[in-house]
Amino acid sequence: MNSAQLPALVAFANVARHGSFTRAAAESGVSASALSQSIRALEAQLNVRLFNRTTRRVALTEAGAQFLERVQPALAMLAAACESLDEARGEATGTLRINLSRVASDLLVMPHLSEFTRRYPRVTVELALDEGLSDVVGEGFDAGIRLGERLARDMVAIPLSGPLRIVVAGSPAYFARFPKPATPDDLTQHDCLRYRFATSRGIYRWEFAQPAAPRRSFEVQTQGSFVTNDLRTMVQAAEQGVGLLHVIEDYVRPQLADGRLLRVLDDWALTFDGFSLYMPSRVQMPLKLRVFVDFLKEKHRPEAAGRARR
Structure with a gap:
């Protein structure tokens, strides 16, 4: 394995997360055919099939699932290392992917999105509206926002609003x-x-x-x-x-x-109970997420919420 294979490993993780070459390609800004060729080249280099492909579905093979389990933590560490360089300069940067419900989006985030993006211009905010309780790690999100009563026990919950x-x-x-x-x-x-x-x-x-x-x-x-x-x-x-x-x-x-x-x-x-931001307990909060949490808490602390309602 060498550094030249890193883009293929990122592509592999993205396809596995989406279960689709088309969706992964759209997110990455490349063509589905180019992405497929990259995966086939990786499979040839590893001498193992990573995905089972049909006209309707792309699914990991058993070997692919085992490989993904080992690759994901390494890719997360590399991304964190890159972001830490900006954090060392005290600058929030990168793409912040948040999974949240419609009501959380409408009440907590969208009324203040413009101010947040002006305050942190190097942070790209991606909101995925989903009424279920998503696997934030498995689906590549930095965090989720849900009502406190719906959070899983193995998650760290940070309250964002009052009752x-x-x-x-x-x-x-x-x-x-x-x-x-x-x-x-x-x-x-x-x-x-x-x-x-x-x-x-x-x-x-x-x-x-x-x-x-x-x-x-x-x-x-x-x-x-x-x-x-x-x-x-x-x-x-x-x-x-x-x-x-x-x-x-x-x-x-x-x-x-x-x-x-x-x-x-x-x-x-x-x-x-009101809304909480949730993430796995083992994940250290990156600066881009920390500033997002602090910003929302600033906007939705009791006195701020009271002014907004008058």
């Missing part, structure tokens, strides 16, 4: 047709907008808390004429009067403030 509150809301047009529910039991008489998880394909069960202490939480199975796996689409449907919405309060704060949506069942509202 969040759920709100049930509907449009004035909806309540012109239906009476406001007084308790969650009344929801059986209402058209509820339902969210389908993209990974499990299950329907989200609405969560509430008893109004009196101790505030025990419970779930309600709702019914309705509209189902989606996109939160923005669900909010738009609620604004049109299609049905009732069950969502994080901050996500619809403008609609609540201007009367496009009216809140109900406030006494039963559930409060839960």
Whole structure:
């Protein structure tokens, strides 16, 4: 093995991560045919087949999987070594790949993205929106952002926001047709907008808390004429009067403030842990990620969040 083979090893890891020559080539900015030729040359040099190829799928062979397990840590160390040179100069640089949910993107990152990119012009931010809990290491991400209650135990979690509150809301047009529910039991008489998880394909069960202490939480199975796996689409449907919405309060704060949506069942509202950035415990945080975390914490600390809401 020599240094001339390093680009082929990087290409090999990228194809393995994507499970596709086309997607890996698009990310790398080369043609799929050039990438395929690079992998074939590597296989010839190693005298082993690394991938099984079909017209629909690219999968690692057993030997390829074993090779990847050894190659990935070495490539990560090389990338960290290169980035450490910039860190020694105190300059954040490189591509920062973050996996996060739609609501985390809309609430935490996108309102402040322009300022972050101006402050750190040598950091390229890549956001991958995904409602599942992704394998940040296996899929090549620096970190993920999810609600604290959904994080795996072997992850380091850094809180980015305070507690969040759920709100049930509907449009004035909806309540012109239906009476406001007084308790969650009344929801059986209402058209509820339902969210389908993209990974499990299950329907989200609405969560509430008893109004009196101790505030025990419970779930309600709702019914309705509209189902989606996109939160923005669900909010738009609620604004049109299609049905009732069950969502994080901050996500619809403008609609609540201007009367496009009216809140109900406030006494039963559930409060839960906010968003956290997560990464494996064995990974040392690079400067590009450290400045991103500090920036988000700066923007979402309680006093800053309070100013933003007024």
